[in-house]
Structure formats: C-alpha cells, structure tokens
Amino acid sequence: MKEKNPWHRPVTIIITVIGVIAIVTLVTYGIVLDAGSSHTSLYIYQWPAEKDNNTGRVEQKHHCQVAGKGISSYTATPYKAGESLISCLKEAKENIPQKMHPETPLYLGATAGMRLLKLENSSASDEVFKAVEKTLRGFPFSYQGARLLAGQEEGAFGWVTVNYLDDRLTQVSMGGFKYTSVHGNESAKGALDLGGASTQISFVSDEYNGSESPDNAVSFRLYGYDYTLYTHSFLCYGKDQALRLALSGPTAIMDPCFHKGYNETKHYAAVYDSPCVSDQKPQIVSETFIHLGGGNFTQCQEVIKSVFNFTSCRYSRCSFNGIFQPPLQGQFGAFSAYFFVMNFLNLTDTSVPLKTVMQKLSDYCATPWTQVCAYFKHDIPLKYLAEYCFSGTYILTLMMEGYNFTSETYSSIKYIQKIKNSDAGWTLGYMLNLTNMIPAEAPDSPPLTYTSYVSVVTVMAILLFVIFILILYSLWPKCNTEPKII
Numbered sequence: 480m481k482e483k484n485p486w487h488r489p490v491t492i493i494i495t496v497i498g499v500i501a502i503v504t505l506v507t508y509g510i511v512l513d514a515g516s517s518h519t520s521l522y523i524y525q526w527p528a529e530k531d532n533n534t535g536r537v538e539q540k541h542h543c544q545v546a547g548k549g550i551s552s553y554t555a556t557p558y559k560a561g562e563s564l565i566s567c568l569k570e571a572k573e574n575i576p577q578k579m580h581p582e583t584p585l586y587l588g589a590t591a592g593m594r595l596l597k598l599e600n601s602s603a604s605d606e607v608f609k610a611v612e613k614t615l616r617g618f619p620f621s622y623q624g625a626r627l628l629a630g631q632e633e634g635a636f637g638w639v640t641v642n643y644l645d646d647r648l649t650q651v652s653m654g655g656f657k658y659t660s661v662h663g664n665e666s667a668k669g670a671l672d673l674g675g676a677s678t679q680i681s682f683v684s685d686e687y688n689g690s691e692s693p694d695n696a697v698s699f700r701l702y703g704y705d706y707t708l709y710t711h712s713f714l715c716y717g718k719d720q721a722l723r724l725a726l727s728g729p730t731a732i733m734d735p736c737f738h739k740g741y742n743e744t745k746h747y748a749a750v751y752d753s754p755c756v757s758d759q760k761p762q763i764v765s766e767t768f769i770h771l772g773g774g775n776f777t778q779c780q781e782v783i784k785s786v787f788n789f790t791s792c793r794y795s796r797c798s799f800n801g802i803f804q805p806p807l808q809g810q811f812g813a814f815s816a817y818f819f820v821m822n823f824l825n826l827t828d829t830s831v832p833l834k835t836v837m838q839k840l841s842d843y844c845a846t847p848w849t850q851v852c853a854y855f856k857h858d859i860p861l862k863y864l865a866e867y868c869f870s871g872t873y874i875l876t877l878m879m880e881g882y883n884f885t886s887e888t889y890s891s892i893k894y895i896q897k898i899k900n901s902d903a904g905w906t907l908g909y910m911l912n913l914t915n916m917i918p919a920e921a922p923d924s925p926p927l928t929y930t931s932y933v934s935v936v937t938v939m940a941i942l943l944f945v946i947f948i949l950i951l952y953s954l955w956p957k958c959n960t961e962p963k964i965i
C-alpha cells in the first residue's frame with residue numbers, strides 16, 4: 480500500500496535523533512571510587528550539562544559496593560585489588576550512556592587503610608596502586624588518577640559535601656531563583672566522619688583563624704565567601720582500629736564492650752597486624768587468646784577512655800592526643816559508621832537526652848549474647864552484631880570525652896546517611912573540587928533553576944524543529960497544479 484505522506488518517516492527519525500541528542504547532552508557524569516580501609520565503594524554523580532556552577536546541582540545517580548575487603552588488604556596479591564573493582568566499573572558502564580563514557584572523569588581516592596599500608600610497607604602500597612590503576616585505565620572513562628588522600632583532605636571534602644548538599648554554602652531560594660545571601664561561618668555545618676581506620680572532625684569556628692596550630696587549617700573561597708576550616712583526621716581512631724587499641728593484652732580478655740556469653744578464640748596476629756597497635760604486641764608464645772564478653776557499659780567506657788591521651792596539650796585547648804581543637808560551633812552532621820552504628824542501636828534521635836541514650840546503650844550492652852544473636856543474626860553480619868556495644872560506646876566516648884561535646888551540645892549533632900539521595904562522605908566534595916564545580920566567586924547574575932533550564936531548552940528545541948519543518952516543507956518538490964504547455 481502506498482503511504483499518503485511519504486516524508487513523515489524521515490521527519491519522525493529526525494525528531495527521535497534530536498530528542499535523544501537533547502536528552503543525552505543534558506546530563507554530565509563523574510565517577511569516584513572511595514577505596515576505604517574496610518571496603519571500596521563506587522559512586523556515579525550526575526549534573527546538568529550546562530555549566531553555571533550553581534550549588535546543589537550535582538546528585539548521586541548510582542552507588543556500587545565492591546565485594547570483599549578494602550584494597551589495602553590485597554598486599555599478597557595486588558592484582559586482585561584491581562580485579563575486585565571490575566564488577567562495579569561494569570555497572571558504571573551500564574549506568575552511563577555509552578556516548579558519554581570518554582568524557583566521564585574517573586577518580587579513585589584511597590583513605591586510611593592505604594595510609595596505614597604506606598606507613599607499614601610503602602612498596603606494597605605502590606603495587607596495589609599500580610594494579611588498581613591498570614584496571615581503571617582498562618575502562619572507557621576519562622581516567623584522572625588513583626591517589627592517597629591526606630587525612631586533612633578527607634575531612635575537608637566531607638565538610639564540603641555536607642554543606643553543598645545542604646545548600647549551606649551560598650544560596651537561598653526566592654521565587655524560583657537562587658540568590659546569594661550572607662552566609663559563611665554561621666550557617667556552615669560541621670562534619671564528623673567515622674571510618675574503619677580513621678576518624679575526621681571538621682568545622683568552622685569564629686575562634687579559629689588558623690594561627691594556632693596552622694596544620695589544622697584548610698582555607699577555601701567558595702561562592703564569594705572565605706572559610707577557614709578546622710579539620711583533623713585521627714589515624715587509628717576509626718572504629719576497627721580503635722577496637723584493636725582497646726583490645727590490648729593478656730591471654731584471656733574479659734571484655735566489658737562485648738556481650739556476656741560472647742566467647743571467641745582469636746589470633747593475636749589478627750589484632751596486632753596493624754601499625755596502630757604493633758608496638759603493644761605482648762611478648763608471649765601463645766598464638767591465640769580467648770575473647771570473652773563482660774557486657775558492662777560503664778567499664779567499657781573506662782576501657783575506651785584509656786585509648787585517648789588527655790595528659791598533654793601544648794595549645795590553648797585540645798581534643799585528645801595533644802591535638803589542638805577550637806571550641807565546637809554550630810550544627811554537626813555525623814556520618815559513615817556514626818550512622819551505621821547509632822541507626823542499628825535505634826539511637827539516632829539526638830533530641831533524646833544524652834542520659835537516656837547512655838541508659839539505653841547500657842541496657843543493650845548488658846543483653847546476653849545468645850539473646851542478641853537469636854534476635855538479629857539473620858539480618859546482621861555477626862561481626863557487626865558482636866561489635867555494636869563497643870562501637871556505640873566508642874562513638875559516645877569519642878564525642879563527649881574526645882571532642883568535648885556536652886549533654887547540652889549533643890543535640891547539635893544529626894546522624895546522617897544521605898542528604899537528598901546522595902551519601903554523606905568525602906567523594907562528592909572531592910569531585911566538585913577537581914572538576915572546578917564550586918567557583919571561588921558567586922555567579923554575577925541569578926542563574927536559572929534546573930527546571931527553568933530544561934523548559935528553555937525544550938522551547939528552543941521545539942522552535943528549531945518548527946523552523947526546520949517549515950524550511951523542509953518549502954523545499955519539498957510539489958505537483959504543479961497549473962496546466963503546463965510544453
């Protein structure tokens with residue numbers, strides 16, 4: 480059968496092609512791998528392709544958790560560190576349109592696990608990085624490097640992420656447009672990050688300008704505001720290494736931080752094969768020790784306090800281990816293990832008085848191990864389950880004794896996992912920095928919101944399309960209705 484309008488098929492194809500191109504070019508992507516001490520995570524971020532540098536535009540599109548342990552655990556077989564990343568990188572290929580692969584930046588940042596490995600065996604750490612780099616280069620993305628993040632960077636980028644996602648760096652919303660307002664120190668939120676091997680505290684304080692203990696200062700100019708951030712990363716004070724610090728010693732340990740009835744034979748090597756505790760290894764012949772639970776919150780607090788050194792401070796004030804810390808100021812977001820642990824314990828509500836929080840944790844610690852197992856073992860890995868009493872007590876002790884929060888200021892902490900669907904952590908801040916997504920100066924004119932931008936692009940595309948059709952129509956060969964005299 481003959482078609483009535485033979486030209487409508489090419490037009491449909493053209494519309495589809497224009498539509499697909501428009502949709503694809505609207506979005507840009509970036510990939511960051513967080514190679515932590517306990518595991519590696521891959522994050523894909525996306526943002527509108529037009530570059531107006533506005534805040535709050537970048538969002539997490541996808542998260543992939545790499546199976547197995549962190550890359551620092553592959554010292555004996557470094558190539559496996561590279562191989563471990565392949566399945567998440569394949570997922571990234573599927574989640575980003577193929578056309579965009581070559582221009583998608585790909586970063587890997589390694590944190591405290593690799594910091595410890597570097598201290599212990601720097602050539603082993605180089606081998607792991609080489610293996611990881613080889614894998615990353617084998618994918619069609621724009622590889623931008625795999626590197627070790629300094630603790631200060633980890634803290635500072637975590638702070639940038641939280642404040643960026645919370646829209647605290649610059650704008651307030653007015654009538655659909657975003658205007659720069661007087662923000663700065665008073666609106667910024669502090670960041671508390673508890674990892675497996677290190678922990679970071681970062682905040683701005685009116686009483687800190689970087690002159691006392693300049694090593695703790697990071698200065699930024701973001702959207703026209705100057706920030707002098709106080710940040711410190713405590714290596715060995717992430718929750719896994721802190722547990723090793725707390726577990727020092729004799730052949731049979733009655734550990735108040737584990738539930739009564741907990742009874743495991745453990746290898747000394749597994750506890751002491753870390754530079755955080757290697758000098759405390761007991762000089763005994765036995766290879767194993769019995770780890771027994773005592774289930775006593777108050778005693779657990781005492782054990783945990785002993786891993787902090789409060790005796791010396793050469794500054795006007797310190798947190799612990801002789802590290803300077805200015806007075807705490809403002810709200811804080813506490814993420815990573817802070818959230819995982821307090822969420823399990825059902826203690827994320829900081830409007831609950833601290834005394835009540837401690838009582839609930841104390842009751843939990845006193846629960847016999849058999850009862851805890853019977854209740855949770857199908858849902859929670861046993862390793863995590865066994866450690867929640869220790870981890871919860873460690874978190875409260877670190878905050879109250881270490882960082883000097885009080886029962887009054889405890890409510891200024893919010894336990895967070897995600898902000899607007901993006902995970903809290905250093906990765907987003909790192910990518911924003913490396914892609915120059917946050918300008919030093921505020922944009923001159925109020926930029927369009929994303930919805931307005933999409934509307935303008937859509938209207939322009941329709942207009943162009945109509946013009947195109949009109950031109951096509953005027954050029955199309957027509958039957959001449961006039962009688963012709965040949």
Ligand SMILES: Nc1ncnc2c1ncn2[C@@H]1O[C@H](COP(=O)(O)OP(=O)(O)OP(=O)(O)O)[C@@H](O)[C@H]1O
Nearest residue numbers: 515516517518590591592674675676677815816819
């Ligand atoms: N659901 C959970 N319950 C309890 N602990 C958890 C849970 N999920 C992860 N963890 C633990 O929380 C800790 C922090 O995890 P995270 O991924 O932030 O650390 P990391 O990046 O591996 O460490 P680091 O930043 O020190 O290199 C780790 O010890 C991890 O094993």
